[in-house]
Amino acid sequence: MTPLAFHVARDRAEALSLGAANGARLIGGGTNLVDLLRQNVESASDLVDVSRLAANIQEVDNGALLVGASMKNSALAAHPMVRGRYPMLSRALLAGASAQIRNMATVGGNIMQRTRCPYFYDVDGARCNKRQPDSGCDAMGGFNRYHAILGGSNACVATHPSDMCVALAALAALVHLAGPEGERTVPLAEFHVLPGANPQVETVLRNGEMITAIELPPATPAMTNSEYRKVRDRSSYAFALVSVAAGLEVVEGKIAEARIALGGVAAKPWRATRAEAALRGLPATRANFLAAAEEELTKAQPLEGNAFKVGLARRTIAAVLESLAGERA
Amino acid sequence: MTITINGSDYPVPLDSRVSLLDMLRERLGLTGTKLGCNQGACGACTVLLDGERVLSCLTLAAQAEGRDVLTIEGLQGADGSLHPLQKAFIEHDGLQCGYCTPGQICSAIAMARELRRGDPSHVTANLAAGPEGPTREEIRERMSGNLCRCGAHNGIVEAIEEMLGGEPA
Numbered sequence: 395m396t397p398l399a400f401h402v403a404r405d406r407a408e409a410l411s412l413g414a415a416n417g418a419r420l421i422g423g424g425t426n427l428v429d430l431l432r433q434n435v436e437s438a439s440d441l442v443d444v445s446r447l448a449a450n451i452q453e454v455d456n457g458a459l460l461v462g463a464s465m466k467n468s469a470l471a472a473h474p475m476v477r478g479r480y481p482m483l484s485r486a487l488l489a490g491a492s493a494q495i496r497n498m499a500t501v502g503g504n505i506m507q508r509t510r511c512p513y514f515y516d517v518d519g520a521r522c523n524k525r526q527p528d529s530g531c532d533a534m535g536g537f538n539r540y541h542a543i544l545g546g547s548n549a550c551v552a553t554h555p556s557d558m559c560v561a562l563a564a565l566a567a568l569v570h571l572a573g574p575e576g577e578r579t580v581p582l583a584e585f586h587v588l589p590g591a592n593p594q595v596e597t598v599l600r601n602g603e604m605i606t607a608i609e610l611p612p613a614t615p616a617m618t619n620s621e622y623r624k625v626r627d628r629s630s631y632a633f634a635l636v637s638v639a640a641g642l643e644v645v646e647g648k649i650a651e652a653r654i655a656l657g658g659v660a661a662k663p664w665r666a667t668r669a670e671a672a673l674r675g676l677p678a679t680r681a682n683f684l685a686a687a688e689e690e691l692t693k694a695q696p697l698e699g700n701a702f703k704v705g706l707a708r709r710t711i712a713a714v715l716e717s718l719a720g721e722r723a
Numbered sequence: 724m725t726i727t728i729n730g731s732d733y734p735v736p737l738d739s740r741v742s743l744l745d746m747l748r749e750r751l752g753l754t755g756t757k758l759g760c761n762q763g764a765c766g767a768c769t770v771l772l773d774g775e776r777v778l779s780c781l782t783l784a785a786q787a788e789g790r791d792v793l794t795i796e797g798l799q800g801a802d803g804s805l806h807p808l809q810k811a812f813i814e815h816d817g818l819q820c821g822y823c824t825p826g827q828i829c830s831a832i833a834m835a836r837e838l839r840r841g842d843p844s845h846v847t848a849n850l851a852a853g854p855e856g857p858t859r860e861e862i863r864e865r866m867s868g869n870l871c872r873c874g875a876h877n878g879i880v881e882a883i884e885e886m887l888g889g890e891p892a
């Protein structure tokens with residue numbers, strides 16, 4: 395880590411002006427950034443601490459919830475309105491990291507966290523297009539058990555490691571941004587981008603912009619009858635191999651609404667829009683759930699080390715939907 | 724520009740790269756808090772920040788400015804007596820080499836607060852109602868951020884159960 399200056403932002407305007415400086419980086423909990431700076435994967439001349447900015451939940455007139463970007467992951471998971479209306483979001487948060495890390499991690503930092511690809515971290519020993527554009531990708535012929543099966547490119551097959559974002563994608567949450575050119579909102583599902591030829595570009599965030607809040611839309615029955623299931627190598631404190639955030643509304647035996655997103659399979663939280671569309675109006679049966687999952691995964695391109703993820707994702711989607719259908723009946 | 728540590732105020736280090744862990748160990752000689760992985764993976768460096776458990780290895784000291792830090796050194800009574808959980812760790816053989824112990828103890832003390840508050844965990848069956856109580860399953864899940872390479876987990880869980888059992892719900 396090179397020497398750096400530390401500033402505490404007291405309000406949004408200060409965060410934006412300090413954050414606009416060359417070499418300046420925002421810091422939330424620091425659970426990802428401090429690690430990356432220390433390992434020389436990233437660098438900064440100035441850190442702007444945004445963790446003391448808006449950290450509460452506000453209910454908007456139409457019933458939507460606005461969650462301040464500096465809210466801690468633990469506080470969001472434990473919030474009664476989130477537990478009651480959007481269980482998949484609480485569950486996703488509680489399945490991530492450890493209690494200590496959830497107490498530190500902010501909502502904004504969680505969205506912006508970077509991949510856990512081991513070659514991305516290995517500054518001295520590995521080639522990585524994301525870290526060093528056009529240098530190559532050692533994951534391609536190497537250890538790629540944790541890598542993408544959907545939306546990867548010849549340049550990069552890394553996954554986005556966030557659990558929270560998978561639930562946010564399934565909930566169709568909006569990301570509120572502020573920057574030098576004003577404010578805008580972007581759907582969470584469009585906030586992260588696929589690697590293509592430029593895996594160093596991971597989101598649509600512009601220079602000098604920051605995340606100020608996320609907006610959870612007014613809860614629908616499928617958002618409330620929802621679950622998050624994470625499959626991992628040990629039962630706690632491990633990143634996902636595959637995860638599924640799903641919600642289901644069944645009316646008179648037929649699927650009125652299905653919401654499905656996948657984690658651990660792509661460079662972004664993967665909203666399974668094909669599966670959702672395939673299910674609309676069908677009876678809520680295991681056969682239909684499996685067929686819809688199959689439909690979503692037809693374009694999967696597994697690597698040598700992660701072919702198992704295709705079947706694992708299919709079965710996990712079906713199992714979660716089945717359990718949600720059962721709870722309704 | 725100070726940080727309160729175990730009740731006394733200390734200036735924030737001028738070098739902003741210094742982690743809270745390095746400040747405690749290298750600058751203040753508070754070596755009870757342990758350095759394990761230095762990357763968030765083991766929990767040996769757990770301390771309480773404004774009463775909540777955090778990892779001091781991934782916290783920059785500057786981030787703790789104006790806040791209240793409690794370390795293992797701050798747990799003993801004014802007369803030097805051990806905290807009840809420290810005694811329970813000894814009674815239940817909750818340690819072998821002892822390296823993870825300060826982190827385990829700080830973590831468990833904050834965990835007790837989270838349970839009392841009714842915060843749910845990954846294994847809580849009814850999310851809205853909250854945890855049914857300090858079951859073994861709840862304790863193990865909630866303590867998963869503290870690894871013990873000696874495998875003293877059974878004793879650790881028993882010691883924590885004793886502490887929670889003795890507390891008003």
Ligand SMILES: Cc1cc2nc3c(=O)[nH]c(=O)nc-3n(C[C@H](O)[C@H](O)[C@H](O)COP(=O)(O)OP(=O)(O)OC[C@H]3O[C@@H](n4cnc5c(N)ncnc54)[C@H](O)[C@@H]3O)c2cc1C
Pocket residue numbers: 419420421422423424425426427428444463489490491492495498499500501502503504505506507555556557558603604605606631632633634762763764
């Ligand atoms: C051992 C370990 C295990 C983990 N396991 C999991 C897991 O199982 N599941 C999971 O989902 N996560 C896991 N994590 C990752 C953890 O969730 C993230 O590190 C955390 O959410 C990042 O939040 P932060 O506030 O600490 O971000 P920081 O480290 O402070 O920042 C991360 C990035 O976000 C940027 N940033 C911060 N705030 C803003 C803002 N308001 N606007 C724009 N940019 C911003 C920073 O500049 C930086 O680039 C794990 C982490 C560790 C260390």
Ligand code: SF4
Pocket residue numbers: 509511512513514521522523524525530531532533534541549550551552593
């Ligand atoms: S998968 Fe992406 S992050 Fe991993 S080595 Fe290849 S380019 Fe780098």
Ligand code: FES
Pocket residue numbers: 757758759760761762763764765766767768769778779780781
């Ligand atoms: S030393 Fe902090 S988590 Fe391992």
Ligand code: FES
Pocket residue numbers: 817818819820821822823824870871872873874875
């Ligand atoms: S007692 Fe040795 S690491 Fe836990």
